[in-house]
Each structure stands twice: as C-alpha cells, then as structure tokens.
Amino acid sequence: MQIRPACCLPLLLALAAIACRDGWDMADPPFVWEPWPDAPVPGIPRPEHPRPDLRRQHWLNLNGEWSFQLDPDDVGLAENWSEPGRAFEARILVPFPWTSRLSGIDRDTGDQGAIGWYRRSFSLPEALQGRPVHLVVGAADWHTSLFINGHPVAEHDDGYLPFRSDITPYLEDGDNELVLRVQDVGNDAEHPHGKQGSPWYAHVGGVWQTVYLERAATTAIRRLALYPLPGEPGGFELRGEVEGPLSHCVLRAYAEASGDRALLRERIEQPRFSGLRVQVPDLSAWSPADPQLARLEFRLRCDQGTDALRVVAGWRRVSRQAVEGQNFEAVHLNGEPVYIRGVLVQGYHPDGTYSYPDEETIIADLEAAKRAGYNLVRLHIKAEEARLLYHADRLGLLVDADVPCNGIYPFLSGDSPESRERWGRLMEGLLGRDANHPSILWWTLFNETWGLDGIDSPYDAEKQAFVKEMLARARSLDPSRLVEDNSTTRYDHVSGTDINSFHLYGEDPADFEAAVSEWTSACFTGSDFNFVPGESQDGAPLLNTEYGPFSIEPLGEEWRHDRDISWGLRILTGLFRRHAPVVGYVFTELYDVEFEHNGLLDYDRTEKELGYPDPITAASINAADFVGFDEPFFQIQQGEPLIVSPFVSRWSGSPARGQSLRLTLFDQHDLAASDATVTAAALPFQPALLEPVPLVLPPGLTGPAYVLAEWLDAKEQPVAVNYLPGEIVPLAPPDTICDAWQCSLLVDLAACAGDLDADSTARVEGHVHAVGVLGEGLLRCTVEVPAQAQGRQPVSVVFSGELAANTRGAPQTVSTAPGSAVAVTLDGQPLGDLRLPPDRADSRGILSHLNGPAPRGGYGDWLSTAEARLSAGLGPTASLAFQAAGGEARGIILYNWRLGRYGSPARLVVRW
Secondary structure (H helix, E strand, O other), X not given: OOOOOHHHHHHHHHHHHHHHHOOOOOOOOOOOOOOOOOOOOOOOOOOOOOOOOEEOOOEEEOOEEEEEEEOOOOOOOOOOOOOOOOXXXXXXXXXXXXXXXXXXOOOOOOOOOEEEEEEEEEOOOHHHOOOOEEXXXXXEEOEEEEEEOOEEEEEEEOOOOOEEEEOHHHOOOOOEEEXXXXXXXXXXXXXXXXXXXOOOEOOXXXXXXXXXXXXXXXXXXXXXXXXXOOOOOOEEXXXXXXEOOOOOEEEEEEEHHHOOOOOEEEEEOOOEEEEEEEEOOOOOOOOOOOOOOEEEEXXXXXXXXXXXXXXXXXXXXXXXXXXXXXXXXXXXXXXXXXOEEEEEEOOOEOOOEOOOOOHHHHHHHHHHHHHOOOOEEEEOOOOOOHHHHHHHHHXXXXXXXXXXXXXXXXXXOOOOHHHHHHHHHHHHHHHHHOOOOOOEEEXXXXXXXXXXXXXXXXXXXXXXXXXHHHHHHHHHHXXXXXXXXXXXXXXXXXXXXXXXXXXXXXXXXXXXXXXXXXXXXXXXXXXXOOEOOOXXXXXXXXXXXXXXXXXXXXXXXXXXXXXXXXXXXXHHHHHHHHOOOEOEEEEOOOEOEOOEOOOOEOOOOOEEOOOOOOOOOHHHHOOOEEEEEOOOOEEEEOOOOEEEOEEEEEOOOOOOOOOEEEEEEEEXXXXXXXXXXXXXXXXXXXXXXXXXXXXXXXXXXXXEEEEEEEEEOOOOOEXXXXXXXXXXXXXXXXXXXXXXXXXXXXXXXXXXXXXXXXXXXXEEOOEEEEEXXXXXXXXXXXXXXXXXXXXXXXXXXXXXXXXXXXXXXXXXXXXXXXXXXXXXXEOOEEEEEEEEOOOEEOOOOHHHHHHOOOOOOEEOEEEEOOOEEEOOOEOOEEEEEEEEOOOOOOOEEEEOOXXXXXXXXXXXXXXX
C-alpha cells in the first residue's frame, strides 16, 4: 500500500471538490465482471456475435430468411418499395450475398451490378426495450439505404465496413418493419472491390455479413482502439469516438482478471479522443507461441446513462530492425526476429462467395494454415470479417491485411479524385475497425498497383506521391504496426515502405534461382532496385509476398490449369530459405479459388495430398528451423556418384539445437539403401551451406529414389526434416526376359493405339512413356511374343503396370476423386477387371516431374490382373486391350519406366 504525504491531502480534497461540482464522481461505481452469453437465435445462419472484439451485452441477431426482390430497372425508390406491408417476390437467406448459392437466390448479376431490396419484421425483446437501439449491418456490397417502418433513416457508401445507425426514433410498439436497399456497383473501376468481377472471381451482391440490433445508450461509444505502447508491456494508448451529448461523461475501464479495480478514469469532453493510457496488469506479450488476450470492459457514464462495451486485445510490439549479427532487417515481434512463413488467403467460398457458411469453416481454414506450418496469413485484397481476425488472435496466427483496391486489373486503373476519396475512407475505417487485433502485423495498402496502374493510366509520379501520402496517413492512424505501400511485382515501391516486397511465380528452378539471386544481391540501403525512379531502399525487410507454381495460364496448355503444386512448393520454398537476406515468403495459396487451382486445399476445402515421403509434411517445408539442399533434385546415370549439398537454417529463436545431419537414400519402395551422417551446426538467422556429402549407390539400384535429410539434436531427435527426390537412370532400357517356363514380355507403349488422347501421349528421349484415353474408350497395345512363348497351350497370363484414370492434365491428388473401371483382355480373352485409381499428381510422381513436360507429377498405382488361364496359344504378337466403358469410365493412362512413380515398364508374364 502506498502512503501519500500529508501535505498532498488538501490538494487532493480540492481537486475532488472541483470534480464533484462538475458532476464527475471520483468514486468508482460498483463493478463485477458478469458473463455475457451470446444467446444466439436458434435455426439461423451465423448465429454468433459478429464482433467478439467489440460488443455490447444486449443484442439481437437478424440473420435468417428475409423477403427479397431485385430491382433491375431501379424503380423501387420511385414506387416506394420501402413502404410497410409491401410484398417482395423472393426469399433470401441473410447474410449470404444474392450472388451465392447459400443465399437461395444464386443470381450472378454480372459486372454491371444490380439493386436488391430486403425486408423483414422484428419486435424488440425485453432486454432491448427502454434504451436506444442501434442497427448494424456488418457489410453490404455496396451502397446501402436503410428504412424503418417506411421512414428513410440513413445511407452508407461502402462495401466492406460496418453500417451502424440509431433507429430508436423510428421504432413502434410491437412489430417493426426493416427494409434495406443495397446497390451493388458491380465491377466498377472507381469502387474498391478487390477481385470481384471480370477477369477475376465471383461477383458479390448485397448483404454479406451479419445484420443485428444492439442496445446502446443515449451517449454511446462508437469506436475504441487500443494501440500497444512499445516500451510498456501491458500498456496501451486508447483512441476512440463517442456520439451523443457529452454531459459529464467519464470513461472507465476494467479487466476481467482485475476484479473491480478501474484501469482508467478519464473525462470525455470531445467526440473524438486519443492519447489516453490503459495499463493492463499481468498481461504478457501476445505471440504465436503464447497468444495472450486481455478482455476489457469500458463504461462511458454520462448524465444520460451508461454505455458498456467489451473489447478483446493483446499487447505485443511490432518493429522492423536489423537482425542481430547480420547486415539485414527482419520483422520483429516483441524484439525477436520472425521469419515470415505465410500463405495467401483469398477469402472466397464456393457456396457463400465472400461469406463463410459457418464459423467452423473460418476456424478450419486458419487451423489448416497452422497445420501446414505457416505462421502468417495474407488476407488478400478483401477486408475480412472480424470473427476471422478474432480467431487468428486466439490461435496465434499472424496477419498481413490488405486494403481492397480500386481498378479492373490489368485493364483500368479506376483512379480519380472520387475513387481516391472513397478508397481513403475505406482505408481509414478498416484500420480503425481492426485496430484491436494483435495478430495483424502490417497493413498492405495496394497490391501490384491495382487501382493505380492500367492501360488507361500509368503509375506516374503523381500517383506515386499519392501512395506516399497514404503511407504516411496509415502510419499516423496506426502507430503500432508496419505499413507496406504496395505488394509489388513491378519493381515500383516508394520510399518509406516498411516491407520491401516482391512477387515471383514460376517453377523452373534455374529461373527462380536467378530471380531470387537478383533481388538478394540488389537489396541494400541506398539501392534503387525494386523502387520507382528517384526512390531507394532504406533497409526495409526483403520479403516475397506472393510466389508459387501458378496453375492458371489462360493461353497455355490445358494441363497447366489444374496440376500438382507440391513439387514447386518444396523447391521454391527451399530457394528462399537458402538466400539471405530474404526474411519471409507468402505462398499462393491456402485453397483453390474458381479457376486458380494452386492451393493446398481444394475450393471446397478438401485437403490435397502432397505425396512427400514419411515423415515429411507441408509443415516440414514451412518450419522455422529448416534443412534443405542446394540442388532442387538429382538425376544421374547408374554407376555415377551421388553427391548432395545440404544446408540448414535456424530461425526458431531456440538455443542451438541442430548438431548433426543424417542423410538416408531410399528407393521407390521406401527401402533404405545407404546413409551418411555429418556435423551440421548453424548460427541463428543465417543459412549454413554444408560440405557436399557423397552417398553410396547399391549396384542394382535404378529408377526413382530420394534422400531423406534429418537435422538431429544432441539426443538424435529431429529438429527439421526434408528430402531430395531424383532418378537413377539405368544404363540400358528394360527388355523381354524368358526362361524355361515363363516369359516376362515388355509392353511397348509406342505400339499402342485406339481412342488415344494426344495430350496424354508423352515421350522421353524419343521413346513413348505414357499413353491414354479420356472418358469411355479403348486402349489397345500390340505386344511382341518371343518364339519360346508362341503356340504353348494352355498358358497363364498376368498383366502388371502403372495405370490411373485419366482426365485433362494431372490434377493434384485428393482422396475424394473418383477412379475408373477398366476391362482387360488379351487377344479378346478376358484377363479380368482393374479398378484404376483417380488421375492424380503430386510429389510421388518423381519421374513425371523430372522427365515431363506433361503431365507434371502424374502417376498411377502398380496394378496386376489376377492370373488367367488361356486355352488358346499365343502367336508372334498379342493384342492387349483396356476398355473403359459405362458409368464408371473415367479414362485410362498407362505409364512406362521413365514416367510416373515406379520406374518399371508394363509387362505381361506368360507361364506354361
């Protein structure tokens, strides 16, 4: 207990007397932290409170079925569609946009946009009666007009920010009628709309976040933002906004864990306030390893009553600074450097477009990112709903948050005074709305100069000055985070950005290596590389903010539109980890979206199979402590030495754990062939390239193989794991083999005909190594029969080979894809039926990746027919046929020994 000097007592009494005369009671009113249950309305979508980070106790969720009508001729205002009792022809499920399946409307109103009218009735529950009531629309695309009982109440011009209005003066006893008119501006270049519309993704029309009522006070808190004070753990600067009469208003703050002790007592005399300080006791720093959150209650007590608001926030310190012992900067969290291992999230869902179908889907997406080893999600050109950010806070997942852009990339910039003003309002509102989320490390203002650059208007000096102005504006609005000017692919940063970013797509390792080397060699303070003319680097951290083996190339081969990403994920990520001063990356992307099929998950969130050998997972590739190889793969002739060049990198912040590196060579059947162990120590934050390591090749080992790398600690426990795939090419091709009682006949794929698909035929060094048909069809291969096997009867025959179902290209492997049923015959006599696995591609298709060009990573299962006895003997040639027919016919692809997974030719074994 602190003892105050007696001389101070008269002064304190005088201050208290003045405060009392002004109506400011120095004594804190009784306070008890009470539970505020959600009490969700049963049977409606998205029943949870949409703002766990900023909420009032008494509220009513208005999601569910509303009446609805599109207004294609814009006659609704003139015909007074807002009048009470008017019938609308359709029903819509709020909060799903009318362009989504979940809405029940499922109407794509196109790039030109549309107008939709919503109507529902409500009556106030007892908890909301007798106090001011606010209506909140979480987000509606784009311009919203609100009517209560036929009265125009308010309008809102934004497609991403919440729309709040005091509707108390318009309410009646009993039932009330609520009408919303929402005008979707479509693909208008002068409105921020992210990736909506041509040539990108689905349009979003109408309400797409929760609509609700909440009880407030006559003088109400409109916004509260807590900004961590860098040098004061648990300390925050408080900024806020109040609406209503300011008569003797006192703002107090309490923490859930601090009993009835008030953390703040401040008189509020202006609608906007800043610079107030709140110290939350015993609040440790928020981090991914320990995502500590404080739950605070703010009470604004005025003559007109008390408004109470609960806030969830976390204290942490974000900075960019030099890495200890290195000559480059990195993003730091709480004073420790963090290697950014990010994944891009588009924020689309096949059923709800912009709206998540339920909260479980939000959580599952974020957990999928964490499970894959990522520590950050980049929320891409979309202002995400607050519940996603709350769960990122709770789960300890870092966030790079984009501001939605204007323009129609790559055609129109949409840049005008009006569009800049509209974008500025969105940026300012977004930074204010999401200020309390500790997961957000930095804001990305623009993406690839979308909305600034186009064929109609170049990204000139005047626009660059505008970006610098917005950069400074964002930094003043939010002093607790970093700000990136433009996540760029065009070498066009402006000075002052906190992130020196670049984008890099492709999959050729040599090209990627050359590009990364160019960035790293040109990254130093004072360099003008990656910046607009006249601007230069100031040492900002070098991060890749988009990369990957991009799947969609509209003018390219069809097989590129849906294919394996696991091969490129491993190689490209390893290239970043080997090149300082790159201090992070963002992989494109977590899940597929519409025509882009380069996600770790399908659009419906089915998890794709990457095909890495056990124990390698995506999390291994994205680990803070990393082991990799200087080479992307190996391909040697039988008898040549196998020498690999490993490296290690330690960014976990833990004490030196990696002591040795164990390398084990495995064949295609996951059987160990040889191993070697070398010393492998690494300094923090700097890749360490080890001496080349030779591995012994057993004499008979050919075909696909891989080297497993295990970075071990002193107890020989793995700190990091990875692998290096490759091929050992045999000195001679396989051939037919006969002995006294059987022949193993080689199936020459060059001798196959039938309903062949030209894109499924692939050659390696002039020889056919894959053939296939699509859908229903016949694949017939002529097999040469040696003299020893001719005329013998009866004979038993078994076919063995690597086969799969066949579709265009080789889509990434998923366990839910259907296979194909195939009947196999030899000279018209049945050998039996085969159930082919789905057409698929992943890192198990080593030979297809190495010897492509198409299909990259495609492979099948090694399948054999049951032994069949044939009464008729074989002639000089035999006709081996595969017939896909009926409802389960999904094509056939047959691989030879230089493509696919197994490195073995298709064969007929004939016994007599």
